[in-house]
Amino acid sequence: MDYQFEFALVLRSLPVLLRGLVVTIQLWVPSILLGLAGGFLLALARLSDRAWLRLPGLLYIELFRDTPVLIQLIWFFYALPILIGAELSPFAAALLGLALNTSAYAAEIFRGGIQSIGKGQWEGARALGMRRGQILRRVILPQVFKRMLPAFTNRAIEVAKMSSLASVLSVHELMYQGRLLSSTYYRPLEILTTVAFIYFVLIYPGTWLSARIEKSLAAKA
Amino acid sequence: MTDAILRVTGLHKSFGDHHVLKGIDFSVAAAERVAIIGGSGSGKSTFLRCLNFMELPSLGTVALDGREIGRPAGGDGARYYPEAELCAxxxxxxxxFQQFNLxxxxTVLDNVMEGxxxxxxxxxxxxxxxxxxELEKVxxxxxxxxxxxxxxxxxQQRVAIARALAMEPEILLFDEPTSSLDPELVGEVLRVIRQLADEGRTMLLVTHELGFAYHFATKVIFLADGVFHEVGTPDEVLKQPRQERTRAFLARYTEFGF
Incomplete structure (x- = not known):
């Protein structure tokens, strides 16, 4: 092996890559938050006993889960302007696509979690005179949260990496900058290894924290 | 009877094709203690669960203090039950419950405080x-x-009782409260229920503990095939049952007696 790994190049590229990282975070965090909020509402729709809420919820979830994310992002960027006449910036299209996609997955996590709680919990609370919303908030969700945490952590990791697909819409996030730099310098090994390392440093603290929370929740019960 | 707190008229309950309760008329007055006995699948738990609308009646009405719960929906005797009314x-x-559902x-204290x-x-x-x-009391x-x-x-079952008591209900329903307990733990729960009886509370108890039912109840109901087969005082139903069906049911309890 006589390949010379150019560390100097890594250092030189770092400012540009870190600018990309900022954009990646700007895509990642809002997608997760919007996805969770949307996913919760979708899960309620899916679990509703009213068909006019349940069926559209189901359709939405399956549409987003069963088609490639890459195509969803491209679609929001190119098709939406044609359909509704409003031009989205590449960043907005990517954020919209990621958030909607995340909401479909989050909905299934919420639904699975809520359904995993036995009906005895609902009955115990109903027998006291609690309303559906109160039961969900105070009895069901606090128990579900613990069970859902690993699944949500997985999803958050997935979304962080998925956000790299925004590079095809020329959103200047981490992967876009990485690809640009590696084709500029013809040194993909250095640049992309650095990019991977930055993704790792971005994601790992989250998984570490999640494991800690899981452990402390398990200790409490 | 005008002093009925709770009155059930023409109660039917079906699960799909399965007709569980087949027209029940029933009322409870203050300080009455009713034990409901019967084989598994006889509908005794379903009957109890219709009284606080854990199950919605398919037909018939439940009235509290003379006021019928819910309102007619459609012409076929079905009723609509708004959530707010059921919560009340x-x-x-x-x-x-049999399974406590804590x-x-x-924590134990938070469980009782929740409602x-x-x-x-x-x-x-x-x-x-x-x-x-309430927790001290149990x-x-x-x-x-x-x-x-x-x-x-x-x-756990005593916590569940405290949780129900804390709400100061006018009527307490016990759905096989000792059926999931180890035999040596049954006594502590039954003692608490007897203590409530001594306080003059209005209670309905679905149970397999016939001995307890005999001492506890002011009225015993033997439910079979979705109807009240025999109703009377504990002595009448448990000691001198008139119906063949009741006798056969009671005989199974004494089969392995000693």
């Missing part, structure tokens, strides 16, 4: 005081901060 009923008609993520805070809107301090008093004054998972079945 459940506040007055408490229930204790909230595992809350007081969320349903009755009590301040936490006042709720804590009442919850503590002999769990030392377990306030324990989680249900750490308690024995008998202790």
């Amino acid at each position: 009923v459940r506040e007055r008609v408490g229930m204790v 909230f595992p993520h809350m 007081l805070v969320t349903v009755k809107g009590m301040k936490r301090a006042a709720a804590r005081e009442r919850a503590a008093a 002999g769990l004054g030392a377990k306030f901060d324990a989680y249900p998972g750490r308690l024995s079945g008998g202790q």
Whole structure:
């Protein structure tokens, strides 16, 4: 092996890559938050006993889960302007696509979690005179949260990496900058290894924290 | 009877094609204690669960203080039950379950406080005081901060009783409260129920503990095939049953007696 790994190049590229990282975070965090909020509402729709809420919820979830994310992002960027006449910036299209996609997955996590709680919990609370919303908030969700945490952590990791697909819409996030730099310098090994390392440093603290929370929740019960 | 707190008229309940309750008329007056016995699948739990609308009746009405719950929907005798109305009923008609149904993520004290805070809107301090008093009463004054998972079945069921009592219900429903307990833990729960009987509370109890039913009840109902087969005092139903079916049921209990 006589390949010379150019560390100097890594250092030189770092400012540009870190600018990309900022954009990646700007895509990642809002997608997760919007996805969770949307996913919760979708899960309620899916679990509703009213068909006019349940069926559209189901359709939405399956549409987003069963088609490639890459195509969803491209679609929001190119098709939406044609359909509704409003031009989205590449960043907005990517954020919209990621958030909607995340909401479909989050909905299934919420639904699975809520359904995993036995009906005895609902009955115990109903027998006291609690309303559906109160039961969900105070009895069901606090128990579900613990069970859902690993699944949500997985999803958050997935979304962080998925956000790299925004590079095809020329959103200047981490992967876009990485690809640009590696084709500029013809040194993909250095640049992309650095990019991977930055993704790792971005994601790992989250998984570490999640494991800690899981452990402390398990200790409490 | 004009002093009925709760009155059931023409109650039917079906699950799909399965017709469980087939026209039941029934009423409870204050301080009555009713034991409901019958084989498994006879519909006794379903009957009890219709009284606080854990199950919605398919036909017929349940009236509390003379007021029929829900309102007619469609012409075929079915009724619509708004959530708010059912919640109000459940506040007055408490229930204790076979499986306790305590909230595992809350301490014992929080379990008992939950309904007081969320349903009755009590301040936490006042709720804590009442919850503590109810727990003392069922002999769990030392377990306030324990989680249900750490308690024995008998202790959990006593917490569940305290939780129901804290709401100050006018009627208490017990759905086989000792059926999931180890035999040595049954006594502690039955003693608490007897203590409530001594206080003159209005209670309905679905049970397989015929001995307890005999001492506890002012009225015993033998339910079979979705109808009241025999109704009377404990002596009438349990000692001198008139119906062949009741005798056959009771005989199975004494088959392996000693």
